[in-house]
Amino acid sequence: MEVKKHWTNTELADVFERIANLMKIQDEMVFKIRAYERAAESLRALGEDASVLAQRGELTQVPGIGKAIAEKIEELLTTGKLGFLERLEQEVPPTLLDLLRIPGVGPRKAALFWKTLHITTLVELEKAAREGRLRSLPGMGEKSEKAILDGIAALAERSQRMTLVRAWSLAHRWLEWLRAQPGVERAEPAGSLRRWKDTVGDLDLVIATRDSVPLMEAFVHHPEVKRVLGQGENKSSVELLDGARIQVWTQPPESFGALWMYATGSKDHNVRMRELAQRQGLSLSERGLTDEEGNLRRIASEEEGYAMLGLAWIPPELREDRGEVDAAREGRLPRLIELQDIRMELHTHSTWSDGAVSIEEMVRAALARGYHAIAITDHSSYMGIVRGMKPEDVLRQREEVEAVRHKFGEQILILHGAEVDIRADGTLDYPDEVLEQLDIVIASLHASLRQPREQITARVLNALRNPHVDILAHPTGRLLPDRAGADLDWGQIYPALQTSGVALEINASPYRLDADDVHVRHAASLGIPIVINTDAHAPVGMDEMVFGVSVARRAWLTAPQVVNTWTREALLEWLKRRGSA
DNA sequence: GCCGTTTTCGGCCCGACTGTTTTCAGTCG
Numbered sequence A: 001m002e003v004k005k006h007w008t009n010t011e012l013a014d015v016f017e018r019i020a021n022l023m024k025i026q027d028e029m030v031f032k033i034r035a036y037e038r039a040a041e042s043l044r045a046l047g048e049d050a051s052v053l054a055q056r057g058e059l060t061q062v063p064g065i066g067k068a069i070a071e072k073i074e075e076l077l078t079t080g081k082l083g084f085l086e087r088l089e090q091e092v093p094p095t096l097l098d099l100l101r102i103p104g105v106g107p108r109k110a111a112l113f114w115k116t117l118h119i120t121t122l123v124e125l126e127k128a129a130r131e132g133r134l135r136s137l138p139g140m141g142e143k144s145e146k147a148i149l150d151g152i153a154a155l156a157e158r159s160q161r162m163t164l165v166r167a168w169s170l171a172h173r174w175l176e177w178l179r180a181q182p183g184v185e186r187a188e189p190a191g192s193l194r195r196w197k198d199t200v201g202d203l204d205l206v207i208a209t210r211d212s213v214p215l216m217e218a219f220v221h222h223p224e225v226k227r228v229l230g231q232g233e234n235k236s237s238v239e240l241l242d243g244a245r246i247q248v249w250t251q252p253p254e255s256f257g258a259l260w261m262y263a264t265g266s267k268d269h270n271v272r273m274r275e276l277a278q279r280q281g282l283s284l285s286e287r288g289l290t291d292e293e294g295n296l297r298r299i300a301s302e303e304e305g306y307a308m309l310g311l312a313w314i315p316p317e318l319r320e321d322r323g324e325v326d327a328a329r330e331g332r333l334p335r336l337i338e339l340q341d342i343r344m345e346l347h348t349h350s351t352w353s354d355g356a357v358s359i360e361e362m363v364r365a366a367l368a369r370g371y372h373a374i375a376i377t378d379h380s381s382y383m384g385i386v387r388g389m390k391p392e393d394v395l396r397q398r399e400e401v402e403a404v405r406h407k408f409g410e411q412i413l414i415l416h417g418a419e420v421d422i423r424a425d426g427t428l429d430y431p432d433e434v435l436e437q438l439d440i441v442i443a444s445l446h447a448s449l450r451q452p453r454e455q456i457t458a459r460v461l462n463a464l465r466n467p468h469v470d471i472l473a474h475p476t477g478r479l480l481p482d483r484a485g486a487d488l489d490w491g492q493i494y495p496a497l498q499t500s501g502v503a504l505e506i507n508a509s510p511y512r513l514d515a516d517d518v519h520v521r522h523a524a525s526l527g528i529p530i531v532i533n534t535d536a537h538a539p540v541g542m543d544e545m546v547f548g549v550s551v552a553r554r555a556w557l558t559a560p561q562v563v564n565t566w567t568r569e570a571l572l573e574w575l576k577r578r579g580s581a
Numbered sequence B: 001g002c003c004g005t006t007t008t009c010g011g012c013c014c015g016a017c018t019g020t021t022t023t024c025a026g027t028c029g
Helices: A009-025 A030-044 A050-055 A067-079 A083-091 A094-101 A107-117 A122-130 A142-156 A164-179 A212-220 A253-264 A267-279 A302-308 A324-329 A359-368 A391-411 A453-465 A490-500 A517-525 A539-554 A568-578
Strands: A184-189 A203-209 A225-231 A235-240 A245-251 A288-290 A296-298 A344-348 A373-379 A413-421 A440-444 A503-507 A530-533
Touching: A009 A030, A009 A067, A009 A083, A009 A094, A009 A107, A030 A067, A050 A067, A094 A107, A094 A122, A107 A122, A122 A142, A164 A184, A164 A203, A164 A245, A164 A539, A184 A253, A203 A212, A203 A253, A212 A225, A212 A235, A212 A245, A245 A253, A253 A267, A253 A288, A253 A296, A253 A302, A267 A324, A344 A359, A344 A413, A344 A440, A344 A530, A344 A539, A359 A373, A359 A391, A359 A539, A373 A391, A373 A440, A391 A413, A413 A568, A453 A490, A490 A517, A503 A517, A503 A539, A517 A530, A517 A539, A530 A539
Parallel strands: A203 A245, A344 A373, A373 A413, A413 A440, A503 A530
Antiparallel strands: A184 A203, A225 A235, A235 A245, A288 A296
16 A cells, blocks of 8 residues: 555654543553553654564564554554544544643543533633532542643643753752752752753752751742642642742652652653562562562662662663663663763854854864864855855865964864755755865755755755765754754665765754754664764853763763764774765 | 563552542542
């Protein structure tokens, strides 16, 4: 049968998440629901398109995807729709899914409103709440009715996810405050922040203390708190004036390791860990491990906790249930790249285009960070909004690069490069005669990112065919926290990167983090070289390297897989083989 | 619906907090 529409892994995952939620409202077996949720998670973590796997008949090799779900994926890929979902949507009004977005409203309550009051939409629910018709339902009261009205109002102004840079600065401020409170022995970041996920929803912080009640009191009465979402002895959460949410957990110091593991997550990693504990006759919680007789063994440190279950300590960036638990048990966790491994910066801008400082100042900034090489890669002229360099400017810039080289001598290798735009028609912004004079060439998309998949993929493939191109930068052009990037067909991009030898960039800007962890992990597994670039437009921009390294760590990378951990000689050798140095 | 260092059948994570309840159900992470 012919494929009518293309499905990305994210779109497929959304379908199975939708099925899971509809089934929850239907009060279907929890384990069946869990299976659909797991399949959705697996699809999101998949570096290759599910359609490619389907063609090879390998869908059921993906963890969490069995015969039934594989068949559903194939039905979606071939017919563009899914009979099972269509039948489900006839049984359960899909508009009920909107109700689940209200904090405090889950599948049980949504079903209750639907079956007793025939409510199927947010508007109908709001009307019923205003008219006081919800409070008489079983399990409901005046408070729940008000909570629903507040919740619906909050949906409109719901704070979006934070970039990592905002989340870390917020976390540092609050950790400092928490550590200064009486009785606090330790306060640390947890949750998606500690896992360095590309964006952060709620901020999760964990605290070791023997006296949590007064601490929680002080926390919820902090002057920056707008609203208290929950307050207990071991867990409280608040919304701040600027809309951000913070959640704090407490345990006594001897249980801190268990708490830190629990609050760091991810949810799927925790489930995997608890299953492992259970197979050993133990029960794992945020307090410790409980044996069959009910004796609690407290866990003071994470290292202890993992060791008690027969595992090596797992770096937080890997805790996503993407094979890390098995790897930890079998002693084959990778030795992840670290910030100190980075020895050069290969994507920077100067006043020759839209950078803030001169070439010399950027070189000094690189030296200050202990780097042994830097590439100056100003923009080509295609983009109207940034001052780019015309081909003749490139020759003049080379003279300045030579002068700076003369000044610094052997201290640092200075590469003269350019960030060349891949135009909307797929051609590069400079002719080959200009490209061949550059030491290093970065190709990137900036405009017309909304082109259809075939067109924008062809654009990138065309750039990769140019033998002068060395690096594909920020491949999708996404902007965090919420602007999606180009819809690339990675099934064609990976082989093109492999045959061309072009390196794939992790753009370290916390607003990009592009390519992402999932694609980088798959690319690296194919032997594609990865390069982490800050794309600095000023010296301070080079400090964003840590965010790029976090993506590499989440992608399971070791230092040798990353170009800018190499020696100067290895870099030059690589460029020479590529033919541009 | 998925899966297998106790299983191809019989399992499948755990506790805090809230609001409604006189012992618990629902939601959340």
